[in-house]
Amino acid sequence: MTALDPLRLTARVAKRLLVDGEISSAELTKVYLDQIAAVEPRVRAYIRVTYDNAAKYSTKVDREMQAMRGPLAGLPIAIKDNMVTEGVTTTCASRILHDYMPVYTATAVRQVWDRHVVMLGKTNLDEFAMGSSTENSSYQTTHNPWDLATVPGGSSGGSAAAVAAGEALWALGSDTGGSIRQPAALCGIVGMKPTYGAVSRYGLVAFASSLDQIGPLTRSVYDCALLLQHIVGHDPNDATSVALPEPVALPSAERLDGLRVGIPAEYLAVGIEPGVRARFDETIARIEEMGGTCVEISLPHTEYALPAYYIIAPAEASANLARFDGVRYGHRCADPVDLLDMYERTRSEGFGPEVKRRIMIGTYALSAGYYDANYGRAQKVRTLVRRDFARAIAAVDLIASPTTPSVAFKAGSRTADPLSMYMCDICTIPVNLAGLPAISIPCGLSDGLPVGFQLIGPAFSENRILQAAHALEGAIGFAPAPTFCDSGVVAAAGERTEARA
Amino acid sequence: MIGEDDVRYVAKLARLRLEQDEVARMAGELAKILAHIDKMSELDVADVPPTAHVLDVVNVTRPDKPRPGLSREDALRNAPAVSDDCFRVPRMG
Numbered sequence: 001m002t003a004l005d006p007l008r009l010t011a012r013v014a015k016r017l018l019v020d021g022e023i024s025s026a027e028l029t030k031v032y033l034d035q036i037a038a039v040e041p042r043v044r045a046y047i048r049v050t051y052d053n054a055a056k057y058s059t060k061v062d063r064e065m066q067a068m069r070g071p072l073a074g075l076p077i078a079i080k081d082n083m084v085t086e087g088v089t090t091t092c093a094s095r096i097l098h099d100y101m102p103v104y105t106a107t108a109v110r111q112v113w114d115r116h117v118v119m120l121g122k123t124n125l126d127e128f129a130m131g132s133s134t135e136n137s138s139y140q141t142t143h144n145p146w147d148l149a150t151v152p153g154g155s156s157g158g159s160a161a162a163v164a165a166g167e168a169l170w171a172l173g174s175d176t177g178g179s180i181r182q183p184a185a186l187c188g189i190v191g192m193k194p195t196y197g198a199v200s201r202y203g204l205v206a207f208a209s210s211l212d213q214i215g216p217l218t219r220s221v222y223d224c225a226l227l228l229q230h231i232v233g234h235d236p237n238d239a240t241s242v243a244l245p246e247p248v249a250l251p252s253a254e255r256l257d258g259l260r261v262g263i264p265a266e267y268l269a270v271g272i273e274p275g276v277r278a279r280f281d282e283t284i285a286r287i288e289e290m291g292g293t294c295v296e297i298s299l300p301h302t303e304y305a306l307p308a309y310y311i312i313a314p315a316e317a318s319a320n321l322a323r324f325d326g327v328r329y330g331h332r333c334a335d336p337v338d339l340l341d342m343y344e345r346t347r348s349e350g351f352g353p354e355v356k357r358r359i360m361i362g363t364y365a366l367s368a369g370y371y372d373a374n375y376g377r378a379q380k381v382r383t384l385v386r387r388d389f390a391r392a393i394a395a396v397d398l399i400a401s402p403t404t405p406s407v408a409f410k411a412g413s414r415t416a417d418p419l420s421m422y423m424c425d426i427c428t429i430p431v432n433l434a435g436l437p438a439i440s441i442p443c444g445l446s447d448g449l450p451v452g453f454q455l456i457g458p459a460f461s462e463n464r465i466l467q468a469a470h471a472l473e474g475a476i477g478f479a480p481a482p483t484f485c486d487s488g489v490v491a492a493a494g495e496r497t498e499a500r501a
Numbered sequence: 502m503i504g505e506d507d508v509r510y511v512a513k514l515a516r517l518r519l520e521q522d523e524v525a526r527m528a529g530e531l532a533k534i535l536a537h538i539d540k541m542s543e544l545d546v547a548d549v550p551p552t553a554h555v556l557d558v559v560n561v562t563r564p565d566k567p568r569p570g571l572s573r574e575d576a577l578r579n580a581p582a583v584s585d586d587c588f589r590v591p592r593m594g
């Protein structure tokens with residue numbers, strides 16, 4: 001077996017090595033377990049590493065290779081800890097689910113398990129996926145392997161950091177307002193949010209049901225397609241899931257001839273950092289060199305998307321999180337006097353500050369007297385955001401934007417100001433409101449930190465997005481790997497991170 | 502726009518018990534967030550239909566045939582308190 005670099009190995013190559021018999025699944029899995037042992041104390045991407053399961057199962061795959069063959073067999077994966085896994089605790093990074101042992105498995109996880117992937121563990125997230133930095137985890141702060149003083153993004157920050165740090169070959173995450181794409185961008189990897197409904201949400205602990213989607217975080221666009229292929233599809237257990245009109249194809253495009261790309265003027269007017277803007281402009285120039293044409297478009301209701309999202313998502317969350325009441329599972333407060341006392345103390349002890357904040361916003365927005373002005377209006381604004389996309393996409397094939405306005409920011413620099421944290425997702429939130437598919441790919445560095453490039457397409461255009469992203473990825477040739485350096489200086493609480501000198 | 506009394510009222514609806522310092526902090530934070538959200542009031546949406554869901558899904562049905570569900574043992578496995586194969590809760594107030 002040749003020495004494998006977990007910071008660079010793709011699933012595509014790993015799969016070929018396995019099929020050719022150059023490496024066993026147990027050896028491949030050990031590469032990741034060794035890397036976890038080496039860097040996890042600094043990165044803290046996992047809430048739980050399933051060492052024994054990974055070692056045993058990979059050996060089983062090797063031993064029963066004839067019976068356990070398949071496109072993903074033996075490839076190790078990390079799973080965000082908001083997807084339930086039978087027999088492995090699932091916490092949602094919340095105290096309220098501290099010891100929760102699921103009795104069933106999420107469909108998306110079941111699909112990869114059935115194809116004999118090796119689960120390495122469950123990754124950290126913002127509590128119940130509410131956040132953009134993974135700092136809202138009740139258990140630990142995950143550090144960005146490109147600079148340990150910065151955040152990995154969120155809420156799938158554990159999954160993104162694990163892949164970037166070579167602690168996983170690839171990972172599953174979930175995206176409600178950017179929670180796959182934003183951490184992928186900040187960690188220099190690929191992340192895709194499929195069309196709403198493409199992947200079953202059964203077993204994904206619900207945050208905002210009309211927005212949540214599971215998707216891949218990977219080291220290449222090809223890997224993204226390879227994983228997506230096996231998690232999409234209609235699931236009788238999720239009535240909102242639908243079959244894709246065509247199967248997900250493995251991308252091979254090298255050119256972008258004839259591709260029309262729209263650049264929404266409003267997305268570039270939201271305070272994009274100069275370094276991010278420079279990488280974005282270079283990537284746009286590259287699209288044109290590769291035969292594509294880029295035109296400015298308008299999505300006029302962009303500035304209303306964030307306000308609408310911060311009514312709709314908390315409203316749905318406040319209803320979804322009502323189930324955590326200390327009756328059927330999870331934390332229960334000690335010595336409750338009566339039922340109401342139990343509900344209130346259980347929830348107050350179990351939920352962290354951001355989750356409480358969103359439950360409060362959502363409950364307020366849905367309460368008598370405020371419903372029409374808040375929730376009702378937000379749903380109408382959602383229609384306007386959808387119409388913007390429908391109108392724009394009639395004239396172009398794909399829409400391009402920076403994934404995030406800034407590169408990874410210092411841990412602690414935005415936690416005191418919830419609104420500044422919410423602004424991280426200004427370029428990704430409208431996509432969830434419209435239910436569209438979008439990918440983030442790394443397009444270069446700004447002051448040593450990765451910059452993400454987002455491609456958005458019409459509903460069910462996953463193949464178009466993957467082909468274009470694959471061609472672009474080849475042309476960009478993003479080569480740097482994270483250094484695990486630590487710039488050390490932690491910004492004072494409340495201070496906004498300045499552009500890096 | 503939103504004061505401490507509103508925060509206490511909403512917390513009661515949400516079954517959250519907030520300490521006084523949390524009430525004060527929450528009032529300030531919610532006021533700031535709701536002020537941002539109020540930007541939506543600039544738009545005339547009188548004739549715009551609401552979007553509850555992005556897919557044009559209609560009711561999904563399946564044949565009404567009995568099939569195994571969660572076993573009682575599994576259903577109770579994570580319960581904080583169980584008695585006589587039921588979830589045990591404290592008395593009503």
